[in-house]
Amino acid sequence: MSLELRDIDFSHPGTGPGPGKLLDGVHLVVRAGEITGLGAPSGAGKSTLLRIAALMKPADSGSVLISGQAFFPGSSVPVAARQSVGVVLQSPRTSADPRLRLDSLISAPLAFRDRAVRPRPQRYAQRLAELAELVHLEPALLRRYPHQVSDGQLQRAMLARALALEPAVLLCDEPTAQLDPGTTASILGVLAGHAAAGAAVLVASHDYTALASVAHTMVELAQINGAPKDQTGRSRAS
Numbered sequence: 155m156s157l158e159l160r161d162i163d164f165s166h167p168g169t170g171p172g173p174g175k176l177l178d179g180v181h182l183v184v185r186a187g188e189i190t191g192l193g194a195p196s197g198a199g200k201s202t203l204l205r206i207a208a209l210m211k212p213a214d215s216g217s218v219l220i221s222g223q224a225f226f227p228g229s230s231v232p233v234a235a236r237q238s239v240g241v242v243l244q245s246p247r248t249s250a251d252p253r254l255r256l257d258s259l260i261s262a263p264l265a266f267r268d269r270a271v272r273p274r275p276q277r278y279a280q281r282l283a284e285l286a287e288l289v290h291l292e293p294a295l296l297r298r299y300p301h302q303v304s305d306g307q308l309q310r311a312m313l314a315r316a317l318a319l320e321p322a323v324l325l326c327d328e329p330t331a332q333l334d335p336g337t338t339a340s341i342l343g344v345l346a347g348h349a350a351a352g353a354a355v356l357v358a359s360h361d362y363t364a365l366a367s368v369a370h371t372m373v374e375l376a377q378i379n380g381a382p383k384d385q386t387g388r389s390r391a392s
């Protein structure tokens with residue numbers, strides 16, 4: 155599976171078109187089996203681009219191709235396509251449901267896949283244990299609510315949730331922003347392992363050095379002031 159963004163344009167309502175345009179003709183290809191690192195100055199639109207790539211937000215124009223299947227603004231998105239994309243959003247506090255314990259949060263995609271009315275973590279105990287180990291989350295933390303864990307622990311739980319269905323496309327927005335260097339390295343290792351298993355992985359981060367250590371390709375989303383915005387590819391740092 156690969157991910158491709160073609161000619162993506164986007165303006166937030168009330169800010170464009172024209173100088174207020176945020177994304178202008180953005181092209182990006184993430185190949186199966188590889189990590190693409192996405193850098194951008196703050197406010198350049200990387201989180202917006204990741205949401206568009208995750209089919210969570212429609213672009214104004216352009217298309218998102220997931221394994222060759224094209225989605226346009228206004229396209230309906232089949233459940234299977236949605237489930238083939240795992241997403242870790244930038245802010246775990248706003249993306250995690252505060253009413254759910256971490257075990258329920260992580261097993262929610264499994265329950266959704268099984269059409270369960272509510273997440274039953276005990277049903278997924280083995281998978282939960284595997285996922286917790288993968289992201290270095292102590293098993294005892296799984297019984298806590300989001301307000302009872304640190305930002306870094308919650309971000310790792312959201313990564314475990316994104317990996318629960320072994321998505322063919324994984325999109326991560328600042329997945330290591332809250333982590334110490336050792337945990338950062340191990341989480342980047344988890345992302346590298348997921349790519350090595352065949353997934354297309356896109357990671358946005360301001361920590362270029364850490365990201366470049368695992369990325370096959372680094373791209374940069376330039377800040378624009380009404381000028382066209384390009385994707386520029388740079389080779390992996392050796």
Ligand SMILES: Nc1ncnc2c1ncn2[C@@H]1O[C@H](COP(=O)(O)OP(=O)(O)OP(=O)(O)O)[C@@H](O)[C@H]1O
Nearest residue numbers: 166167169176194195196197198199200201202203
């Ligand atoms: N709902 C909105 N309405 C208008 N402008 C918005 C809205 N949401 C975000 N923006 C603006 O769009 C721009 C891009 O936001 P986005 O969150 O994609 O940036 P980012 O590149 O991820 O930034 P950072 O690296 O600081 O997280 C920002 O200038 C932001 O202020």
